[in-house]
Amino acid sequence: MIPAMPLQLRVFLCLALSIWVSASLIPAVADDLVYTTKEPSRDGTGKVYLGREIAQTVSSHAISWLERRDREGEERPSLVLENLEVDADDVLADIGAGSGYFTFLLAPLVPQGKVIAVDIQQEMLDFVEGRKKLKQVTNVETLLGSIEDTRLPVGGVDLVLMVDAYHEFSHPREMMESIVKGLSPGGRVVFLEYRGEAPEVPIKPLHKMTVKQLTAEMGAVGLELVEVRDFLPIQHFVVFRKPVPPAP
Numbered sequence: 001m002i003p004a005m006p007l008q009l010r011v012f013l014c015l016a017l018s019i020w021v022s023a024s025l026i027p028a029v030a031d032d033l034v035y036t037t038k039e040p041s042r043d044g045t046g047k048v049y050l051g052r053e054i055a056q057t058v059s060s061h062a063i064s065w066l067e068r069r070d071r072e073g074e075e076r077p078s079l080v081l082e083n084l085e086v087d088a089d090d091v092l093a094d095i096g097a098g099s100g101y102f103t104f105l106l107a108p109l110v111p112q113g114k115v116i117a118v119d120i121q122q123e124m125l126d127f128v129e130g131r132k133k134l135k136q137v138t139n140v141e142t143l144l145g146s147i148e149d150t151r152l153p154v155g156g157v158d159l160v161l162m163v164d165a166y167h168e169f170s171h172p173r174e175m176m177e178s179i180v181k182g183l184s185p186g187g188r189v190v191f192l193e194y195r196g197e198a199p200e201v202p203i204k205p206l207h208k209m210t211v212k213q214l215t216a217e218m219g220a221v222g223l224e225l226v227e228v229r230d231f232l233p234i235q236h237f238v239v240f241r242k243p244v245p246p247a248p
Contacts, residue, residue: 034173044206049172050216055206057168076232080192081105083229083237089113090158095150095179096165100128100140106161107137114139116157118150148174152182163192164235167209176221183242189223191238201234214238 040046044053080102086092089112094103097117106115117128117140125142132140145151148171152160160179169175179189193209195201201208214236215225223240230236 041206043204045170047170050213050220052167052209052213052217053206054170054172055168055204057170074233075192075235077102077105079231080237081109083231084109084159084161084190086110086159087113091116091156093118093150093152093157093160093179093182095145095160095162095175096168097128097142098124098165100124100131102161102163103128103140104131104135104137107140110139113158114141116141116143116152118143118145118152120145120147145178147171149178150175150182152178154181155184157182158184158187160187160189161192162189164194164207166191166214167193167207172217173220176218176223180221180223180242185242185244187242188226189218189240189242191240192232192235193238194234195230195236198234203234209236211236211238 034049036048037046038048038053041053043056045056047054084106086109088110090110091113092106092110093116094100094106095118097103097119100117103115103117117125119125119128119142122144125144128140128142131137132142143151147169160183166172183189191209191214193214194203194207196205196208196210196213198208211228218225218240222243224243226239226241228236228238
């Protein structure tokens with residue numbers, strides 16, 4: 001016969017079991033609430049966020065495409081720089097930096113600040129580091145993120161730029177939450193995304209975004225839409241802002 005267990009010990013074990021069960025269930029429940037799945041489309045992952053299927057990620061083998069010579073003519077990055085409106089001492093983050101194409105265009109804009117090139121592929125960051133040494137650029141840093149976290153310094157970034165990258169994030173909610181955490185109050189997020197409303201834009205559908213979809217997904221993490229500028233040939237320039245807390 002097994003002796004009766006003291007009441008205090010029984011209460012303790014019940015509480016411990018309850019906490020363990022709850023903790024083990026939280027991630028699955030939370031993920032199910034945020035994402036759904038479907039049969040993958042061509043170039044898609046089958047993972048769906050707020051009605052949008054997430055696109056497959058471009059690999060490090062795409063460096064030659066990212067660095068193509070006719071990119072200025074096709075996408076007018078020089079106009080992007082003119083419209084960013086940054087200060088010389090700002091801290092900028094190029095999320096999904098890839099080969100660093102935009103990273104090194106941004107660096108001269110912030111001679112007293114810096115640009116943080118963030119990517120989840122070490123091969124991309126190694127390429128950026130090589131260019132950094134070759135160009136002798138001193139205000140560029142590389143940062144290896146994860147699929148769920150940019151690892152930006154908390155409250156340390158004035159502007160985040162994402163160029164045709166966000167639609168590939170496998171965990172967009174978590175990534176945006178980490179970006180919001182990294183932004184200073186009033187900090188901005190600028191998206192360049194191929195226009196999803198325009199079927200004539202010669203880009204695969206899952207690699208385009210509509211302003212409506214972007215606004216819904218940014219609203220889910222508390223970012224406010226500031227403006228949409230469509231001065232680029234085939235991309236949206238969409239600006240969101242982290243709200244400034246009211247004065248006490």
